[in-house]
Amino acid sequence: MLLVATERRGDSSEWARIAEDLRRDITVGKLTPGDKIGSETDLAQQYRVSRMTVHRALSELRDAGLVVRRPRAGTIVAGRAPAPEPAVRNVALVFYNAHVYPQANYLRGIQAALSDDDRAVLMDTRDDPRREAELLRRAAEEADAIFIYPTCAAENTELLTEISSRLPVVCLDRVPMGIPLDAVVSDNYEASRKALQALIDRGHRRIAHFTDSQLAVSTVQERMAAHRDALRGIGVDPRPLERMFPTSYGWDFSMFVRAIGDALHLLRSGPEPVTAAFCLHDQYMAATLAACESMGLRVPEDFEIASFHDSPSLPVANLDAVERIVPRIFEIGRMAAERLRERRRNPEAPPRVTSVPSDVLAARPSGTVRILV
Numbered sequence: 001m002l003l004v005a006t007e008r009r010g011d012s013s014e015w016a017r018i019a020e021d022l023r024r025d026i027t028v029g030k031l032t033p034g035d036k037i038g039s040e041t042d043l044a045q046q047y048r049v050s051r052m053t054v055h056r057a058l059s060e061l062r063d064a065g066l067v068v069r070r071p072r073a074g075t076i077v078a079g080r081a082p083a084p085e086p087a088v089r090n091v092a093l094v095f096y097n098a099h100v101y102p103q104a105n106y107l108r109g110i111q112a113a114l115s116d117d118d119r120a121v122l123m124d125t126r127d128d129p130r131r132e133a134e135l136l137r138r139a140a141e142e143a144d145a146i147f148i149y150p151t152c153a154a155e156n157t158e159l160l161t162e163i164s165s166r167l168p169v170v171c172l173d174r175v176p177m178g179i180p181l182d183a184v185v186s187d188n189y190e191a192s193r194k195a196l197q198a199l200i201d202r203g204h205r206r207i208a209h210f211t212d213s214q215l216a217v218s219t220v221q222e223r224m225a226a227h228r229d230a231l232r233g234i235g236v237d238p239r240p241l242e243r244m245f246p247t248s249y250g251w252d253f254s255m256f257v258r259a260i261g262d263a264l265h266l267l268r269s270g271p272e273p274v275t276a277a278f279c280l281h282d283q284y285m286a287a288t289l290a291a292c293e294s295m296g297l298r299v300p301e302d303f304e305i306a307s308f309h310d311s312p313s314l315p316v317a318n319l320d321a322v323e324r325i326v327p328r329i330f331e332i333g334r335m336a337a338e339r340l341r342e343r344r345r346n347p348e349a350p351p352r353v354t355s356v357p358s359d360v361l362a363a364r365p366s367g368t369v370r371i372l373v
Contacts, residue, residue: 112334
């Protein structure tokens with residue numbers, strides 16, 4: 001039989017103090033399932049209170065499912081109290097371009113859900129797989145949890161697998177192939193299909209897809225898969241309508257516009273010209289709008305564009321003319337932080353990927369916006 005040694009305090013809620021002392025001993029394992037707690041008489045003497053006060057404290061623990069009270073056997077620990085959530089001491093944020101959208105909004109969401117005591121260490125990968133590997137090794141030494149906006153590079157698969165076996169790792173918006181990791185992502189495929197179906201319902205059949213050449217990135221894969229499935233569903237081969245560009249094009253906008261314009265010119269030159277385009281993200285959308293303007297195509301009257309709109313701060317002319325898929329970036333960050341807290345409470349739970357619905361907006365030059373449902 002284990003008794004709690006404590007000194008007299010002038011708390012008017014003596015029964016609550018006794019209940020809390022016993023609850024704490026059960027939580028930390030000082031009292032284990034099956035242990036007998038002192039009798040009401042013993043506890044009353046120890047705490048220098050009445051038996052009625054002790055009776056109320058034990059009743060509180062019984063109602064919480066922590067103890068059982070049996071005739072002649074006394075009060076026995078029924079089970080261990082839920083352990084308090086461990087504090088996250090150092091959290092590594094392995095991102096790139098964290099000062100701009102969408103990454104900056106992911107970080108805002110994470111910050112909103114973690115406690116004020118958490119210490120975050122921001123590590124910029126510059127979207128370079130080798131630098132990502134270096135920073136992951138450093139994060140594994142300096143932090144006890146990692147958020148990552150991954151490059152999805154195959155050469156880092158083994159490293160991420162090894163680190164995730166030791167530390168909680170939560171991915172945001174991208175999921176590296178072949179690794180069972182916790183992740184919170186946009187509904188890339190579902191939202192893309194919804195936007196593409198809206199174009200199809202308005203009579204478009206030949207819809208171009210402008211995207212990155214980084215096919216290992218899960219968001220690129222999912223959005224391309226949606227385009228392919230949507231067009232195959234109406235009997236159109238999507239592959240001749242796909243155009244992939246190096247990521248580096250995005251850093252020279254004038255070159256990017258020329259590249260998109262050349263692709264668009266060829267796609268519209270044959271007997272079955274494309275009448276719409278589905279863009280991977282904002283940079284493709286902005287370049288396609290500029291290319292259309294240089295070709296004398298009015299958007300959306302002559303040519304329609306659907307695109308993911310990840311970066312609301314990016315200045316884009318004629319944005320209202322584009323059908324936009326707007327991910328809930330802040331919510332993804334917030335839910336990722338909650339996932340980390342769950343993982344630390346239950347480290348043996350299997351990893352899971354949570355998909356957060358995006359908003360699909362159909363806009364017109366008049367500025368009238370409607371949500372596609």
